[in-house]
Amino acid sequence: MLDAYIQSYNQAVFETDKPAALDVVNQALSDGFSPEDIVFKLVIPAVELMMTLIEKDPDANLAQHFMTAQIAADVTEKMLEKFSKPPEMIGRVVIGAAYGDLHSLGKRIVSGCLKSLMVDVVDLGTNVSAEKFVDTAMTENAQVIAVSAMMVHTATSEKGSLGVRALLQERGLEQQIKLAVGGAPYRFDPELYIKVGADAWAPDGVTAAKVIVDLIREVKP
Amino acid sequence: MTTITPNAGQTASQASDMLATVSSDEQTLRVLLKPHLSVRQALDTTDLRVRAACGGLGTCGACLIQTVSGEFNPPTLAERQKLLPEDLAAGMRLACQLRPHSHCTLYLEHPAPHSAWKSLDPTQLYHASGNPAISEHFYGVAVDLGTTHIRLSVWNRQSGRRIGTRYSINPQVAHGADVLTRLNAERLDVQDCRRIGQQAREAIMDGIRDILSRDMGEITPVLAALGKVLIVGNTAMLTLICGNSGDSLYQPENWQSPIVCLPTDADAWRQIWRTPHADIDIAQPLAGFIGSDLLADLLATGITEQSQPMLLADFGTNTEIAVWDGTNLWASSVPGGPAFEGVGMRNGLTAEAGAICKVSASGLQTIGDAQARGYCASGFIDAIALLLDKKHLKPSGRFAEPPTEQGFLLQADVPKSAIFASDIDIFQRAKASTAAAMAQLLALAGLKVNELDRLWICGSFGQHLDLNSAFRVGLLPTLPSERISLLANASLAGCEQLLLNPAGPNLLNEIVQRARTINLGGVFEYENRFIDNLRLQPMPIEEFQ
Numbered sequence: 001m002l003d004a005y006i007q008s009y010n011q012a013v014f015e016t017d018k019p020a021a022l023d024v025v026n027q028a029l030s031d032g033f034s035p036e037d038i039v040f041k042l043v044i045p046a047v048e049l050m051m052t053l054i055e056k057d058p059d060a061n062l063a064q065h066f067m068t069a070q071i072a073a074d075v076t077e078k079m080l081e082k083f084s085k086p087p088e089m090i091g092r093v094v095i096g097a098a099y100g101d102l103h104s105l106g107k108r109i110v111s112g113c114l115k116s117l118m119v120d121v122v123d124l125g126t127n128v129s130a131e132k133f134v135d136t137a138m139t140e141n142a143q144v145i146a147v148s149a150m151m152v153h154t155a156t157s158e159k160g161s162l163g164v165r166a167l168l169q170e171r172g173l174e175q176q177i178k179l180a181v182g183g184a185p186y187r188f189d190p191e192l193y194i195k196v197g198a199d200a201w202a203p204d205g206v207t208a209a210k211v212i213v214d215l216i217r218e219v220k221p
Numbered sequence: 222m223t224t225i226t227p228n229a230g231q232t233a234s235q236a237s238d239m240l241a242t243v244s245s246d247e248q249t250l251r252v253l254l255k256p257h258l259s260v261r262q263a264l265d266t267t268d269l270r271v272r273a274a275c276g277g278l279g280t281c282g283a284c285l286i287q288t289v290s291g292e293f294n295p296p297t298l299a300e301r302q303k304l305l306p307e308d309l310a311a312g313m314r315l316a317c318q319l320r321p322h323s324h325c326t327l328y329l330e331h332p333a334p335h336s337a338w339k340s341l342d343p344t345q346l347y348h349a350s351g352n353p354a355i356s357e358h359f360y361g362v363a364v365d366l367g368t369t370h371i372r373l374s375v376w377n378r379q380s381g382r383r384i385g386t387r388y389s390i391n392p393q394v395a396h397g398a399d400v401l402t403r404l405n406a407e408r409l410d411v412q413d414c415r416r417i418g419q420q421a422r423e424a425i426m427d428g429i430r431d432i433l434s435r436d437m438g439e440i441t442p443v444l445a446a447l448g449k450v451l452i453v454g455n456t457a458m459l460t461l462i463c464g465n466s467g468d469s470l471y472q473p474e475n476w477q478s479p480i481v482c483l484p485t486d487a488d489a490w491r492q493i494w495r496t497p498h499a500d501i502d503i504a505q506p507l508a509g510f511i512g513s514d515l516l517a518d519l520l521a522t523g524i525t526e527q528s529q530p531m532l533l534a535d536f537g538t539n540t541e542i543a544v545w546d547g548t549n550l551w552a553s554s555v556p557g558g559p560a561f562e563g564v565g566m567r568n569g570l571t572a573e574a575g576a577i578c579k580v581s582a583s584g585l586q587t588i589g590d591a592q593a594r595g596y597c598a599s600g601f602i603d604a605i606a607l608l609l610d611k612k613h614l615k616p617s618g619r620f621a622e623p624p625t626e627q628g629f630l631l632q633a634d635v636p637k638s639a640i641f642a643s644d645i646d647i648f649q650r651a652k653a654s655t656a657a658a659m660a661q662l663l664a665l666a667g668l669k670v671n672e673l674d675r676l677w678i679c680g681s682f683g684q685h686l687d688l689n690s691a692f693r694v695g696l697l698p699t700l701p702s703e704r705i706s707l708l709a710n711a712s713l714a715g716c717e718q719l720l721l722n723p724a725g726p727n728l729l730n731e732i733v734q735r736a737r738t739i740n741l742g743g744v745f746e747y748e749n750r751f752i753d754n755l756r757l758q759p760m761p762i763e764e765f766q
């Protein structure tokens with residue numbers, strides 16, 4: 001029944017046409033579909049479809065990632081307010097840009113994708129110290145710390161994810177809290193995530209959401 | 222007051238220009254000769270230079286060239302003194318005296334040894350009136366130390382005469398295309414850092430020597446009488462040339478605050494340069510990532526003396542942008558990314574011979590008409606605009622039909638005309654970060670695009686740029702071309718003004734007082750603008766009304 005909407009919604013997301021995608025959602029709402037249906041049958045499948053498409057298609061570009069994440073996050077957020085009962089969350093992630101790094105866009109896409117997959121996201125912003133990452137993950141009972149770094153020196157610095165790893169080790173938290181990283185330098189060197197002590201990395205936001213959901217499931221079966 | 226004449230809109234060739242085909246035993250070049258330039262002056266801007274040891278007055282006799290066909294001015298007095306009648310009769314001429322009256326063919330038997338230095342067109346540079354108060358060490362040098370290029374000029378500060386201009390690739394490029402990679406290289410070890418800084422110093426002196434040897438015919442005495450060297454540049458380059466560590470630039474706290482760049486070893490520097498009396502002066506940058514090159518641009522264009530709103534962008538590895546609202550200046554910089562310098566693209570080139578610099582429905586045009594070796598920024602922007610018009614490319618940045626492994630060949634028989642999806646992606650990011658920054662600064666200043674009296678495009682980026690293509694892809698706000706000015710050597714022109722105009726330092730100070738530096742990393746709406754501007758389409762209309 002949502003088929004016609006699904007097709008035009010996917011088309012709009014694929015073409016990075018945000019107004020068109022929002023039109024589809026509004027149309028579906030005014031045609032009487034529930035917010036739950038819109039999130040679970042329209043938005044989430046679209047994110048998942050993008051995941052498979054992007055995996056198969058090395059040419060998928062940044063604009064598409066952004067739009068998928070952005071539209072999905074926007075719509076989910078709006079719909080969540082209208083849900084009849086709060087949905088069950090998969091888990092919780094603490095995300096931020098590494099110490100010394102003011103690039104916030106990468107983590108924004110990742111957050112968008114995570115939110116639309118029903119993951120709770122605690123966003124610490126940019127220029128976040130290793131202590132703050134770990135302290136917050138502890139108080140918020142998060143399963144994953146996600147550190148975004150757009151520059152080589154912030155990715156490899158002792159104050160970035162290496163620092164997070166050291167603290168997790170020191171506090172004996174390595175079984176409860178996993179560490180994911182991402183950002184431009186990791187795309188140039190796929191082995192870099194190991195060197196900075198991370199458990200996983202992803203080249204783009206859509207894959208990142210998948211990788212992080214997998215990490216959550218490792219900790220919280 | 223602006224004493225320079227920018228190119229309005231386009232750098233079109235004129236009907237009065239003559240086309241010269243110049244050959245040596247190694248290469249053949251086609252050069253457009255402007256009526257006010259001699260053959261030597263025109264060739265000085267290319268890879269194929271004549272030999273020379275005077276300022277083109279016809280006194281050294283080194284610039285011999287053979288005319289093969291075409292019509293020319295009659296031999297000058299200098300030529301009749303320097304050349305034998307039979308040589309003149311056989312078509313030998315002095316290139317510095319030679320001006321063609323028709324399209325022509327020339328042969329250069331003994332070109333100058335190959336060099337990376339080329340002359341700049343001085344018409345867009347500063348006109349100085351001279352300062353009789355300077356009684357000794359009256360030579361001066363202005364330097365624009367860019368991430369990718371070095372531009373410089375040597376002056377007689379007393380008479381206000383420019384002795385010569387040069388530009389060349391910055392040898393530091395070898396250490397990394399972008400500023401941070403270079404700082405990173407430096408960070409690894411102190412020796413490296415020194416070496417990179419030394420390299421820039423050596424390059425500058427090399428350029429000065431090229432001018433002195435070719436345009437004056439003497440070096441040592443002039444160096445001894447050199448009283449002042451003034452350097453503008455981006456903060457990272459200035460930090461390195463001063464021999465300082467770049468560590469402070471890594472701290473986000475310093476991104477927005479002024480950074481002091483002073484040479485750590487001025488005496489040793491002078492000694493190596495053999496310029497005992499030279500006051501080596503660094504024009505201080507505005508902030509961590511806003512260099513004094515932007516300040517020099519502002520000085521050259523005179524924007525801050527206007528009551529009308531204006532926008533200035535200096536495109537490069539680090540693109541610096543300033544908006545003037547009539548009272549205050551809003552300045553920032555974005556990593557345009559090496560994308561605008563051709564780095565990172567599969568078939569990317571700087572604007573050098575063989576670079577595809579213009580693309581239209583009728584075909585490709587390369588610099589120097591040489592065989593196509595890849596795209597420089599202007600050619601790539603044209604190509605994207607064309608692909609969009611032909612619907613081969615969608616505004617999302619995706620190809621309508623996925624190209625093959627060879628990429629999308631813009632011209633079937635030119636493999637180097639291939640464009641890959643990843644190139645488009647890199648370009649989209651660079652474009653988005655730049656266009657979003659312009660929109661953001663305008664918004665902060667409370668201005669709309671259509672209120673702009675003028676848009677200044679500084680840096681060599683604008684040299685070949687087709688404005689309609691830039692509008693089409695959304696890199697520049699769409700404005701009537703008469704409200705757009707291109708000024709390729711603005712930073713050098715500003716540096717010259719600072720060197721030669723006694724009021725220069727005060728003017729600079731006023732600009733600094735009016736400037737607010739904006740850290741776009743901390744502006745939330747900038748994120749949204751970045752995302753919106755990823756699409757390849759004219760800038761969103763909201764920014765206009």
Ligand code: B12
Binds near residue numbers: 743
């Ligand atoms: C936009 C931008 C900026 C904006 C940032 C705005 C903002 N609010 O984020 C501004 C203008 C502020 C900026 C500033 C600077 N920047 Co900048 N910037 C860029 C640019 C053009 C795009 C980066 C971006 O946001 N991309 C969008 C994101 C979404 O894409 P992405 O990186 O591919 O991210 C994806 C994946 O990596 C992954 N991912 C990201 N994070 C995470 C996290 C996890 C956990 C996981 C699993 C996955 C993941 O998912 C994302 C979505 O698909 C890049 C160039 C480029 N080609 O990347 C330069 C770039 C990153 N910047 C660079 C530089 C040098 C700077 C500056 C130092 C210089 C300057 N003058 O501007 C300052 C530094 C400020 C600071 N201290 O942080 C360099 C870094 C070079 C290096 N060697 O490290 C780059 C690479 C440009 C270049 N080539 O010179 N920049």
Ligand code: FES
Binds near residue numbers: 276317
């Ligand atoms: S005589 Fe022509 S350059 Fe000296």
